[in-house]
Amino acid sequence: MIGVVLLVHNLVPNSVTNFEKPQPYFNILLIIVFILSLLLAIANTITKKIKVFQYNSPRIGVAFALIGIYDLATAKFGWINTLFFPNPDKIFGALVNNSALLVKCLGYSVWLLIIGWVIGGILGVITGVLIGWSTNWHYWLDPFVKFLGPIPPTVLIPIALSAFPTSFAASAFLLALSMWFPVTILTNSGVASVRIDYLEVADTMGASTIQKIFKVALPASLPSIFVGLFNGICASFITLMVAEMLGVKYGLGWYINWQREIMGYANVYAGLIVLAIAFSLIITILFRIRDHFLKWQEGLIKW
Amino acid sequence: MVARTEEIRVENLRKVFPSRDLNKPDVVALDHVDAKIMPGEFVSLIGPSGCGKTTWLRLISGLEVPTDGAIYVGDKKITAPGRERGLVFQDPNLFPWLTVQENIAFGLKIKGKLTQEDHENIAELITLVGLTGFEKSYPYQLSGGMAHRAAIARALVNNPEVLLFDEPFGALDAFTRMKLQNDVLRIWHERKTTMILVTHDVEEAIFLGQRVFAMTPRPARVKKIINIKLDYPRKRDDQTFIALKEEVLSVLDFHNI
Numbered sequence: 001m002i003g004v005v006l007l008v009h010n011l012v013p014n015s016v017t018n019f020e021k022p023q024p025y026f027n028i029l030l031i032i033v034f035i036l037s038l039l040l041a042i043a044n045t046i047t048k049k050i051k052v053f054q055y056n057s058p059r060i061g062v063a064f065a066l067i068g069i070y071d072l073a074t075a076k077f078g079w080i081n082t083l084f085f086p087n088p089d090k091i092f093g094a095l096v097n098n099s100a101l102l103v104k105c106l107g108y109s110v111w112l113l114i115i116g117w118v119i120g121g122i123l124g125v126i127t128g129v130l131i132g133w134s135t136n137w138h139y140w141l142d143p144f145v146k147f148l149g150p151i152p153p154t155v156l157i158p159i160a161l162s163a164f165p166t167s168f169a170a171s172a173f174l175l176a177l178s179m180w181f182p183v184t185i186l187t188n189s190g191v192a193s194v195r196i197d198y199l200e201v202a203d204t205m206g207a208s209t210i211q212k213i214f215k216v217a218l219p220a221s222l223p224s225i226f227v228g229l230f231n232g233i234c235a236s237f238i239t240l241m242v243a244e245m246l247g248v249k250y251g252l253g254w255y256i257n258w259q260r261e262i263m264g265y266a267n268v269y270a271g272l273i274v275l276a277i278a279f280s281l282i283i284t285i286l287f288r289i290r291d292h293f294l295k296w297q298e299g300l301i302k303w
Numbered sequence: 304m305v306a307r308t309e310e311i312r313v314e315n316l317r318k319v320f321p322s323r324d325l326n327k328p329d330v331v332a333l334d335h336v337d338a339k340i341m342p343g344e345f346v347s348l349i350g351p352s353g354c355g356k357t358t359w360l361r362l363i364s365g366l367e368v369p370t371d372g373a374i375y376v377g378d379k380k381i382t383a384p385g386r387e388r389g390l391v392f393q394d395p396n397l398f399p400w401l402t403v404q405e406n407i408a409f410g411l412k413i414k415g416k417l418t419q420e421d422h423e424n425i426a427e428l429i430t431l432v433g434l435t436g437f438e439k440s441y442p443y444q445l446s447g448g449m450a451h452r453a454a455i456a457r458a459l460v461n462n463p464e465v466l467l468f469d470e471p472f473g474a475l476d477a478f479t480r481m482k483l484q485n486d487v488l489r490i491w492h493e494r495k496t497t498m499i500l501v502t503h504d505v506e507e508a509i510f511l512g513q514r515v516f517a518m519t520p521r522p523a524r525v526k527k528i529i530n531i532k533l534d535y536p537r538k539r540d541d542q543t544f545i546a547l548k549e550e551v552l553s554v555l556d557f558h559n560i
Binding site for chain 2: 195197198200201202203204205206207208211215216219220222295296297298
């Protein structure tokens, strides 16, 4: 079984490395992956205990096989338009050559995101608790939430860009708005559906209203709040990319759009790869945080 | 443990739940209920289901406000829930986000930071309800019986004058129920807390209570008080025990069903 897995895993990158390359980076990557997997395979046959390797090697093998096919289709035989679909060699070359600028753009985007999440998340939880807990607040705030919330923050981009002094502040506002709405709605739903029994238990223990909110209603709503955070983060990704493509003068979305305009498609793909890795990592971190806070809950969705 | 000194007086208690439907009359859950429960006494309230006995218990706990009449603990009139009256609910209702230990500590934590004495108190309670080794478990990891023990410990943590039980063991299997009944008696002997138990299980009422209050159907009133003069621990197959069971059932008009 392991033998077959190793064979598939090792043969595929091997066959791909046989082609000659104008730029070294893709080749280097393949050689590193090949040597690494070979070493792991040897270690694995000796100890038979590298679970992570055994589990992942088939899909890593297939992933490189797909890259190999793409390589064949572009660099080797030119089946598809290489202007819009540059070969892996060029993409990896762009990735390495532009890494400094890419990291800068990534840093800018992530910094914006963090500011938006913190502001939007905190305001969302506060609004959600207020309308979920108190009928008075619900009466006054609910129409506001229901009217403003469903507007996609992306349509507010033109207004925000002219209303705020800097495009940075405008983006932060839009990201906070993207985060605020789902967090508000789901915190509200969490707080409003806290089991009345839990609150009565707290009552018989002599808890005050503030204590009931912070020690009962909020922890009980945490699962729901995390769904809101997840939705908010996904919405903020979209808002950020559209904002950067439309008018903000920095960040990954801006970089991708700029490279597209100057026909630097290899750089577009390099930007996309950085984007995919960064956003996937962010969601992973969110789920790790959630797993820590919700370890009391049975049957969590895995990420 | 100091002997309890506060008696509970129930005076002309009446509770009406307004009907939501205009075409239906209001629900009178309790009417003209008078009772006196001595400090450190164990009293069982039994009656047909839906008769209002749970309402009575909730009135004592302060979760409900009487329409008329009043309840006093000592000379203090009950107007709101308070630490001196613990309530064990039908479901354990442990907070799922807290461990067993944190659940039990809840009542102390809302008073302020835990002292060394509080920690000792909590450890003692965990031993008392037999949950040693499960301090760090979350409620979803507990069996039904264990969750109930934790709930009892949580209600005891404020060292209440009165512990109220609202049909606490109804959902448990027969063996677990008997075991928990023995545990409750043991805790009562150790802590001398006044116990008021609402149940629909005649055997449970007699096994635990020094007095059994048999209630009428809605609106609930005390139909008869049956004194149980058996020594603890009681035997369920004892002749007197069986005779008392017959008596309670006949008071409740169940003898010919």
